[in-house]
Amino acid sequence: MKALFDLYHPSHVHLFKNVIWELKEGGHDVLITSRDKEVTVDLLEAYGLDHVTLSGKQSGRLGLLTETGSRFVKLVNIARKFNPDIVAGRINPVSVYAAKLSGAAAIMFKDSDYLTPLSKITNPFVDVMYIPENFDIDLGGSEYRVDAFQELAYLHPDWFQPDPQLLEEYGIDYNERYFVLRFVSMDAHHDGGHHGFSPEMKRKIVSELDQEGTVFITSEQELDTEFEQYRLPVPAHLIHHLLAFASLYVGDSQTMATEAALLGTPAIRSNSFADGDDLSNFIELEDEYDLLYSFGDETAAFEKITSLVAREDLQEEWDQRRQRVINEKVDVTSNMMDLFLQKGGVT
Incomplete structure (x- = not known):
């Protein structure tokens, strides 16, 4: 299997690092794309996770739009070349559209039960929306509800022991x-x-x-x-x-x-x-x-x-x-x- 992870915030690195290691250990092909925001890149490098940095955080509305456009073009090109079976990440339009344009399943993780204006143009294209059981929202057929806090992906004692x-x-x-x-x-x-x-x-x-x-x-x-x-x-x-x-x-x-x-x-x-x-x-x-x-x-x-x-x-x-x-x-x-x-x- 080929899996592409689009990680644009430090918390995303924590969320997916263990499953990435498990996939690699199982012989699966993993590609990580990143965004230079806060300590995202530092974390990936500290964990020894190879990645392709697509952009850096820009300020202001114009800067954000420019960065998003650049990220989109780069990620689509990378995804089409890599040809992943799945694209995973926190819900965002860039990851979702890149998945659709490369023929991959878009598996997105949502960590809050409120909807933004972007939700209307993003959610319909998601194949699986991974959300906690207790979320008070209706996302239709793409919902995949799990009775857990997503932070347990890296804080559950099976995966983390404080030293x-x-x-x-x-x-x-x-x-x-x-x-x-x-x-x-x-x-x-x-x-x-x-x-x-x-x-x-x-x-x-x-x-x-x-x-x-x-x-x-x-x-x-x-x-x-x-x-x-x-x-x-x-x-x-x-x-x-x-x-x-x-x-x-x-x-x-x-x-x-x-x-x-x-x-x-x-x-x-x-x-x-x-x-x-x-x-x-x-x-x-x-x-x-x-x-x-x-x-x-x-x-x-x-x-x-x-x-x-x-x-x-x-x-x-x-x-x-x-x-x-x-x-x-x-x-x-x-x-x-x-x-x-x-x-x-x-x-």
Whole structure:
């Protein structure tokens, strides 16, 4: 089987890395295309995954349109030459149309249960839309629902075991109390008008946590000078090892909040997505498993931070909550592997 993976964001590398390794080990032909956005390329190289970089992130609407056009032409040409059986990736028009124009099955993964204007011109051409069971949307006959959080593709214990020795190489003692903060830019097209922590609240959170332990900050944007001393000391491909041993995660990021929760780390998420109708995966993590706390009001988020930090007996309780998720949810990578082989005509 020939499989083409179009990976244009760091989270996509994590999502597909294990199934890519499994496919390669099974003798299948895999081609990866990438986008130079944040640490996407760094992750691929750290994992030893060969790839073809199609474009780099551009700013502004005109820049995005130009980049998208360039990506489309390049990906179609590559796909036609490679002649894949399947094209897999997060849902996006470029990947879907490249699959259609090369005769491949478009297997797309959707990680949020809201639709954008692009959905109308993309979804009808998808062969399989891989979505969590709990999503409150109807995508018709292409739906492939799985009772799982997609982040389990790389955080399920069958595929990931946190290693404290990797942290020690960067001067981090996993037994000491530390906190991981994640601040994002909210500039993607699907973020449309949403926002995270204000600059003032970021300072307040850092000041509070700095008195209780070591603070590490990871950010999509350049860190402000005042936060430089808290810069994440480990390379991007070790972030989940750091998260796994953290005493608390705080951020306005969508993905990393889920990752922290699934690793059994108390997680607080605050952004305007949580103000009103929140996304189904966050609701389930909070209401069903009590692993995540989401707030549209940053002041309420800060109050929760102080209440959790005041407790030093959280880990055993959170480990039990995490284990329940592992017991009840599907192993995403194994499930993906079966699906790809089926759609690729192998089984």
